[in-house]
Amino acid sequence: MVDHQARPGRPVTSVDVARHLGVSQSTVSLALSGAPRVSEATRQRVLDACDELGYRPVAAGRRLRTGRSNTIGLFVPKLGYEVFDRVLHGVREGLAAADDSVRWSVLIGSTDNDLHEQAALTDAVQAHDFDGLILAAVNEPDAGPLKRFAGRIVAIETAPPGVPRRSYDLDQAARTMLDVLLELGHRRIGHLSALPDKTAFAQQRQALVTAIGSSGTAGVSLLEADAADVTLEAGIDAIAPMLALPEAARPTAIVCDDSRLAAAVYAGAADERLTVPTDLSVICSHLDDVGRGIRPALTGLYRPAEAVGSLAALALVDAINGVPIDAEVLLPCELVAGDSVAPAPATTAR
Amino acid sequence: MVDHQARPGRPVTSVDVARHLGVSQSTVSLALSGAPRVSEATRQRVLDACDELGYRPVAAGRRLRTGRSNTIGLFVPKLGYEVFDRVLHGVREGLAAADDSVRWSVLIGSTDNDLHEQAALTDAVQAHDFDGLILAAVNEPDAGPLKRFAGRIVAIETAPPGVPRRSYDLDQAARTMLDVLLELGHRRIGHLSALPDKTAFAQQRQALVTAIGSSGTAGVSLLEADAADVTLEAGIDAIAPMLALPEAARPTAIVCDDSRLAAAVYAGAADERLTVPTDLSVICSHLDDVGRGIRPALTGLYRPAEAVGSLAALALVDAINGVPIDAEVLLPCELVAGDSVAPAPATTAR
DNA sequence: CTGAAAGCGCTTACAG
DNA sequence: CTGAAAGCGCTTACAG
Numbered sequence: 001m002v003d004h005q006a007r008p009g010r011p012v013t014s015v016d017v018a019r020h021l022g023v024s025q026s027t028v029s030l031a032l033s034g035a036p037r038v039s040e041a042t043r044q045r046v047l048d049a050c051d052e053l054g055y056r057p058v059a060a061g062r063r064l065r066t067g068r069s070n071t072i073g074l075f076v077p078k079l080g081y082e083v084f085d086r087v088l089h090g091v092r093e094g095l096a097a098a099d100d101s102v103r104w105s106v107l108i109g110s111t112d113n114d115l116h117e118q119a120a121l122t123d124a125v126q127a128h129d130f131d132g133l134i135l136a137a138v139n140e141p142d143a144g145p146l147k148r149f150a151g152r153i154v155a156i157e158t159a160p161p162g163v164p165r166r167s168y169d170l171d172q173a174a175r176t177m178l179d180v181l182l183e184l185g186h187r188r189i190g191h192l193s194a195l196p197d198k199t200a201f202a203q204q205r206q207a208l209v210t211a212i213g214s215s216g217t218a219g220v221s222l223l224e225a226d227a228a229d230v231t232l233e234a235g236i237d238a239i240a241p242m243l244a245l246p247e248a249a250r251p252t253a254i255v256c257d258d259s260r261l262a263a264a265v266y267a268g269a270a271d272e273r274l275t276v277p278t279d280l281s282v283i284c285s286h287l288d289d290v291g292r293g294i295r296p297a298l299t300g301l302y303r304p305a306e307a308v309g310s311l312a313a314l315a316l317v318d319a320i321n322g323v324p325i326d327a328e329v330l331l332p333c334e335l336v337a338g339d340s341v342a343p344a345p346a347t348t349a350r
Numbered sequence: 351m352v353d354h355q356a357r358p359g360r361p362v363t364s365v366d367v368a369r370h371l372g373v374s375q376s377t378v379s380l381a382l383s384g385a386p387r388v389s390e391a392t393r394q395r396v397l398d399a400c401d402e403l404g405y406r407p408v409a410a411g412r413r414l415r416t417g418r419s420n421t422i423g424l425f426v427p428k429l430g431y432e433v434f435d436r437v438l439h440g441v442r443e444g445l446a447a448a449d450d451s452v453r454w455s456v457l458i459g460s461t462d463n464d465l466h467e468q469a470a471l472t473d474a475v476q477a478h479d480f481d482g483l484i485l486a487a488v489n490e491p492d493a494g495p496l497k498r499f500a501g502r503i504v505a506i507e508t509a510p511p512g513v514p515r516r517s518y519d520l521d522q523a524a525r526t527m528l529d530v531l532l533e534l535g536h537r538r539i540g541h542l543s544a545l546p547d548k549t550a551f552a553q554q555r556q557a558l559v560t561a562i563g564s565s566g567t568a569g570v571s572l573l574e575a576d577a578a579d580v581t582l583e584a585g586i587d588a589i590a591p592m593l594a595l596p597e598a599a600r601p602t603a604i605v606c607d608d609s610r611l612a613a614a615v616y617a618g619a620a621d622e623r624l625t626v627p628t629d630l631s632v633i634c635s636h637l638d639d640v641g642r643g644i645r646p647a648l649t650g651l652y653r654p655a656e657a658v659g660s661l662a663a664l665a666l667v668d669a670i671n672g673v674p675i676d677a678e679v680l681l682p683c684e685l686v687a688g689d690s691v692a693p694a695p696a697t698t699a700r
Numbered sequence: 701c702t703g704a705a706a707g708c709g710c711t712t713a714c715a716g
Numbered sequence: 717c718t719g720a721a722a723g724c725g726c727t728t729a730c731a732g
Contacts (some may be wrong), residue, residue, distance in 0.1 A: 009649065011417075013709055024719045029711060037717060056498050059479050061710030064724045067361075069410075071477040079426075079458065080435035080639070088429055088460055105473035108429065108458040110438055123455035127421040128478060128574040129409050148361060148406045232642045263643030270645060289430070292582045293640050294612030295620060365727055374703045379727060387701060411726030414708040 012055045015241060021049050032057070063129050070102050072316060073130040075109045075121060075138050078199075082288040083305045087136055090309025097310070098317040111138050132316045134309075136164075137200045154316045154325075156308055158199040164319070166312040168258045169330040170285070173301045174207035175215075176335050177283045180299070182217050183254045185279060185344040189220060189250030192239050194227040204285055206258045215277070223251055227261060235264025236271075243272045243280075252344040253281035259291030262298050262340075277342035287336055297338030304331045362405045371399050382407070402567070413479050420452050422666060423480040425459045425471060425488050426640045427548075432638040433655045437486050437506060440659025447660070461488050467506040475499070482666045484659075485513075487550045504666045504675075508549040508659055516662040519680040520635070524557035525565075526685050527633045530649070531603045532567050535694040536631060539570060540601030542589050542611045544577040554607045554635055573601055577611060585614025586621075593622045593630075602694040603631035609641030612648050612690075627692035637686055647688030654681045 014032075018025040023042065031046035038046075049055075069075045073093055088106065095104040109124040110268030121138065125146070132152040139158065146153065146160075159165035181189060191208055193201050205224070212220050227238040235287045239261075242251065255264040262284040266276055274280045276296055284291055291298045308331055315325045321334045364382075368375040371416035381388045381396035388396075399405075413419045424441055426434045438456065445454040459474040471488065475496070482502040489508065496503065496510075509515035531539060541558055543551050555574070562570050572599065589611075592601065606612040612634040618625055624630045626646055634641050634650030641648045658681055665675045 011709085015709080025710090026720080027718060029709095030718090033711080035712095039717065042717085054497050056476065058414070058709055059477055060410040060419075061708080061724090063406070064414055064726085065411040065707080065711045067724075069477060069674070073457075073472075076429075078431055078435055079438055080432040084429040085428055085460070086428035089462075091461075102475065105470075105477045106460075107423075107474055107478060108460060110456075110458060111444075112439075123453065124421075124457055126406065127409055127419060127455045128457060147404050232639065260639060260643060266643075267645060289582065289610060290640050290643050293610060293616075293644055295617060295644075341716080361725085365725080375726090376704080376728080377702060379725095380702090383727080389701065392701085408725055411708090411724080414710085414725080415727045417708075433729095 011058055012053050013058065014055065017046065017049050017053055017055050019052060021045055032154050036217065051345055068102075069127070069129045069131055071105050071107055071130055072132045072134060072313075073109055073125065073128065074106055074134045074136065075111055075124075076136045077111050077138055077200075079108075079110050083276070083286070083303060084306035086303075087309035087312075089307035090311075091134060091313040093306065094310035094313025095317065100317050100321065104317075114132060121146075132320045134312050134316060135159075135166050139200070142256060152316070152320055154312045154319065156312055158203065159328075164315060164325055165328045166308050166315060167328075167330055168308060169205045169332045170203055171210065172330075173285050173333045174211040176301060177212045177255055177285060178208070178215055180283060180335070180341060181255075181281065181341055182215060182220070184253075184281065184341060186251075186253040187217075187220050187344070188223070188249075188251045188253075190223045190225065190239075190242050190254040191257075192225050192227065192235060192242075192254055192265060193257040194230045194238075194261060195233065196226045208255060216268050227264070229261055230258050232264050233268065235261040236268050239265050239268045239269075240271070243268045243274065251280075253283065253341070256282060256284045256300075258286050259284055259288045259294075259298065259300075261289055262300070263294050266294055277340050281344070283341055283343040285333075296340050299338040299340045300336060301333035302336050303333050307331055357684075361408055362403050363408065364405065366402055367396065367399050367405050370403060371395055375503060409641055414647055418452075418483055419479045421455050421457055421478070421480055422482045422484060422485070422663075423459055423475065423478065424456055424484045425461055425474075425487060426486045427461050427488055427550075429458075429460050432640075433636070433653060434486060435663075436653075436655035437659035440661075441484060441663040442655035443656065444660035444663025445592075445667065450667050450671065452665075462627075471496075482670045484662050484666060485509075489548050489550070502666070502670050504662045504669065506662055506697070508553065509678075514665060514675055515678045515682050516658050516665060517678075518653050518658060519682045520553055520557045521560065522680075523635050523683045524554070524561040526651060526683070527605055527635060528558070528561045528565055530633060530691060531605075531631065532565060532570070534631065534691060536601075536603040537567075537570050537694070538573070538599075538601045538603075540573045540575065540589075540592050540604040541607075542575050542577065542585060542604055542615060543607040544580045544584065544588075546576045551607055558605060564671045577614070578607050580610055582610050582614050582617065585611040586618050589615050589618045591625065593618045601630075603633065603691070606632060606634045608636050609634055609638045609644075609648070609650075612650070613644050616644055627690050629695060631691040631694070633691055635683075646690050649688040650686060651683035652686050653683050657681055 014028040015025050018028045031043040111121045133149050135155045137157040153163050155163045155165050225238045227234040254265050265282050269280050287300040287302045318325045364378040367376050367683050368378045381393040417455045461470045485505045487507040503513050505513045505515050575588045577584040604615050614670050637650040668675045
């Protein structure tokens with residue numbers, strides 16, 4: 001008797017529910033919002049009728065009226081990285097903890113890390129009325145499509161000018177890795193990064209250079225290699241020439257900016273019959289599930305992704321509510337000791 | 351002079367643009383939609399004014415009027431898996447290829463693979479008026495919140511009853527893996543899976559049992575182990591007891607339902623001083639970046655995720671447009687030969 | 701070629 | 717405690 005499968009053309013609306021019960025449409029709306037003015041009996045009848053008719057509020061109606069969607073957008077350059085899942089968990093926690101009485105939901109947009117990055121972001125932002133945006137490692141978004149979000153954006157990792165930021169302390173990460181290597185006697189250090197035009201990677205490169213400059217240790221040389229993509233395959237291609245260098249020129253340790261790149265160094269080392277860590281130390285600035293899967297256990301830094309996500313969410317809710325927020329908060333990364341670093345071969349040889 | 355930072359309370363609307371130009375609001379709207387009735391000169395003035403004032407259409411307005419958001423939701427149980435990134439790419443391709451003249455955008459929802467799965471899905475679906483939904487490996491969604499999407503859902507991997515499905519042929523995958531192992535003389539086979547209550551994994555378990563039953567080879571024994579989560583750590587915990595069995599009872603080969611679990615078997619084998627593949631063969635039903643990173647190179651099946659995503663998107667667009675679609679299409683997985691399988695030790699020993 | 705107007709489904713003052 | 721009405725910003729017939 002009741003049509004559960006409302007045809008797409010005409011959804012069940014609050015007017016349908018009202019008519020079904022012989023009450024006014026406003027009563028239905030107020031009952032659902034839990035307003036105190038409607039009697040408990042009426043509220044119950046309304047809830048039952050909604051159930052029976054399969055009523056679901058059309059979000060666009062509320063959005064248009066209130067100007068709020070109670071949804072925030074989390075934009076990432078690519079799905080498939082553990083770190084973004086951890087960020088999302090943090091964001092959810094932050095949203096739940098926000099003293100704000102709204103039940104937020106999060107929708108994710110992937111900018112796809114390619115030429116269409118801008119288009120993907122723009123489309124998704126256009127198509128949906130987010131109350132605010134969190135950009136995680138999204139490369140330098142052009143202000144255009146984001147203009148309407150001025151004051152309602154928080155960025156993680158890279159931030160466009162003027163956008164508040166909650167991120168990892170990459171300088172501390174670089175110093176930590178360098179200290180480990182210098183302590184073990186490494187002086188010829190390789191650096192395998194990727195996507196040189198991406199700000200997120202450019203930052204790490206800069207951090208390592210800075211760390212070397214301010215280390216106070218002389219005679220440290222840095223060899224750079226950039227993978228065309230953040231994949232095992234591209235990493236192997238990029239690191240192979242460096243590992244094929246004669247022993248006297250070859251780095252004794254490689255700093256990797258992604259776990260996939262560390263796996264690539266392991267594979268490349270095996271190809272050259274080099275043993276990790278005795279012939280070659282490997283350290284990674286960004287440990288994740290890929291890095292945890294390889295053996296010997298990878299030494300590296302673990303990002304406080306949940307905490308950063310949570311801080312970003314709390315800041316965003318404040319920003320949305322007009323509460324002033326700090327421009328930048330950086331959280332330190334934790335060193336996880338594995339078995340992928342050892343004293344530099346030259347040092348032990350003498 | 352122009353206020354680019356529209357305060358959140360009051361966005362720039364088409365009325366503002368119209369007023370600015372001294373034209374009607376409908377002219378602005380029609381100019382933007384590219385209707386032929388507005389003159390080229392007027393259209394240009396409108397576009398310039400929109401730029402100048404920073405006008406961005408409020409999506410809720412259009413949605414309310416047209417009933418369409420031109421957005422589809424892709425729901426996944428968890429971020430951080432390469433396969434979902436590949437599915438997303440396929441979905442985008444399919445959407446672009448749909449003969450449909452609408453510029454679709456995709457927003458992703460993560461159901462978070464936990465107790466709140468349902469809540470997360472519901473929230474996101476409620477908060478946004480998607481025109482349709484693709485559910486990728488989302489566990490048995492209760493029909494409740496999804497009712498309004500009847501006829502506008504396509505599922506990947508697991509599908510609730512009555513929901514059309516585009517997926518991987520897991521039976522073919524199980525048969526292929528089993529054939530490889532039987533051919534090499536393996537008869538005691540272990541199976542490392544995870545999350546036994548998740549349909550996506552239950553399917554793979556069933557497929558393997560079926561494949562053994564119909565293989566025509568007698569004397570095949572199957573030992574099951576289930577990890578509490580799809581992580582290296584949980585995998586090691588789950589497989590350790592099996593690998594600690596006396597040699598006569600220990601499986602000579604392990605089938606893994608995820609690359610993280612295969613990495614766990616590698617780690618567990620190393621703990622027991624077992625060499626892969628001479629002492630223990632490992633094969634994986636789902637190769638991804640984690641699996642590609644470990645050595646010896648993992649033998650396993652590669653899912654046609656892009657193709658499945660694309661089929662799902664095309665089917666969904668048809669469904670949205672009222673075109674009838676097939677209930678189920680399954681695509682075969684490709685066997686990728688690595689170095690992780692070898693003849694069963696017992697066979698070579700005699 | 702352009703304008704005035706209706707209406708999508710909500711929330712929320714405003715009357716009773 | 718409840719109803720009638722306005723209005724959020726769009727798109728799209730309907731007039732001119």
